[in-house]
Amino acid sequence: MASELRVNTLKDAAGANSVAMEYVAGGSAKAWVSYKGTATNAVKDSLNISSVTDASTGRYLPQFSNSFNALDYLSQTTGNNADGPVAANDYDQMTTSSGDMRYKSSGFSVADTKYAVQSFNGDLA
Amino acid sequence: MASILKVDALQGVTSAGDIAVTSEGGSATQSLQQGLCKVWINFDGTGTISTRDSLNVSSISDEGTGYYQYDFTNAMSNANYSASGTGGNNDNNVNRVVQFGDGYTTTALDLNTGDGAGSPSDRSVMGSQIFGDLA
Numbered sequence: 645m646a647s648e649l650r651v652n653t654l655k656d657a658a659g660a661n662s663v664a665m666e667y668v669a670g671g672s673a674k675a676w677v678s679y680k681g682t683a684t685n686a687v688k689d690s691l692n693i694s695s696v697t698d699a700s701t702g703r704y705l706p707q708f709s710n711s712f713n714a715l716d717y718l719s720q721t722t723g724n725n726a727d728g729p730v731a732a733n734d735y736d737q738m739t740t741s742s743g744d745m746r747y748k749s750s751g752f753s754v755a756d757t758k759y760a761v762q763s764f765n766g767d768l769a
Numbered sequence: 770m771a772s773i774l775k776v777d778a779l780q781g782v783t784s785a786g787d788i789a790v791t792s793e794g795g796s797a798t799q800s801l802q803q804g805l806c807k808v809w810i811n812f813d814g815t816g817t818i819s820t821r822d823s824l825n826v827s828s829i830s831d832e833g834t835g836y837y838q839y840d841f842t843n844a845m846s847n848a849n850y851s852a853s854g855t856g857g858n859n860d861n862n863v864n865r866v867v868q869f870g871d872g873y874t875t876t877a878l879d880l881n882t883g884d885g886a887g888s889p890s891d892r893s894v895m896g897s898q899i900f901g902d903l904a
Contacts, residue, residue, distance in 0.1 A: 646782065646783070647782055649774070650772070651772045651773065651774040652771045652772050652773065653771070653772070653773040653774070654773075654774050654775075654776065654779075655773060655774070655775045655776075656775065656776065656777050657775050657776060657777045658775075659775055662773075668790075668801070669790060669793065670793075671806075672790075672801065672804030672805055672806075673804045673805075673806065673900050674792075674799065674804060676851040676900040676901075677851055678849050678850055678851040678852075678901070688848075688849035689847070689849035689850060689851065689901055689902070690851075691799070691800070691803040691804060691900065692799060710792065710796075710797035710799065713793065713794045720853040720855070720898075721853070722852065722853045722854050722855075722867060722868065722869060723868055723869065724868055724869045724870075724871075724873075730866055731868070759869045759873060761851040761852055761853060762851070762853075763851055763853055763898070763900055767792070767793035767794065768792035768793055768794055768796075768797050768799065769792065769794040769796050769797065
C-alpha cells in the first residue's frame with residue numbers, strides 16, 4: 645500500500661545528522677543525463693529525461709519528462725577531452741522543458757563527444 | 770507544527786530503492802534516490818594534491834600535470850552515470866576547461882584540466898559530482 649510521510653526534518657536514530665526536507669528536496673538533482681554523443685548516439689542513463697535530440701555536431705538537447713517551473717535552474721555540463729574538450733550550457737536556448745549541451749574541440753570548432761553529461765538543479769513545476 | 774523524523778535508513782515500500790517525492794510545484798513526483806548526488810569532491814590539484822571535503826571518495830591520485838583520478842568508496846552499478854567537473858584558481862577566479870579522461874568506470878573517474886590554450890595545467894580548486902546508480 646502506498647504511504648505518504650510528511651516531515652520537516654530528518655535525523656538519524658541518535659538524533660544527529662539533521663537535514664531539513666527543504667535541503668533534501670532543494671538539494672537533489674531534478675534531472676541528469678549521461679549521453680553517448682558519437683555514433684551510435686544513445687542515452688546511457690538518465691533521470692527525468694524523456695529523450696535527447698542530436699541537433700547538430702556538438703549539440704545535444706535533452707528533453708525533460710517533468711518540466712521546471714522557471715528558467716532559473718542550474719545546469720552543469722562536462723564532456724570527454726579526447727574529442728570535445730570544451731563543454732558549455734547554452735542558457736539562451738534552454739527552456740523549462742529542455743536543456744542544451746554544446747561541445748567544441750581544442751581549436752574551438754564544434755565537435756561531438758562520447759561522454760556528454762548534464763545535470764540540473766532547481767524547482768520542478 | 771514542526772515534525773522531526775529520526776531514522777538511520779529510509780526505504781521505499783513498493784521498492785526499497787525508490788522513494789517518491791513531490792515536486793516544488795506539486796504537479797510531479799520524482800525518485801528521491803535518483804536525485805541524490807552519490808559522489809562529490811572538492812580538492813586542491815596543485816603541488817601535493819589534497820582533498821578538502823568529499824562524499825563517497827576513498828582516494829585521489831595525481832596522474833600528471835592537469836590529470837587526476839579519484840576512486841569511489843562504494844562503486845557505481847555501471848559506467849552510465851552522469852558526472853561533472855569544474856576547476857579554477859583561488860588567485861584569479863578564472864574557471865578553466867575540465868574534461869573527463871578515458872577512465873570513466875564504476876570505481877573511478879579521470880578528470881583532466883587545462884589552461885585557456887588547451888595545455889594541461891593544475892588547478893587549485895577542483896570539483897566534481899556524480900549522479901547515477903550505486904551498486
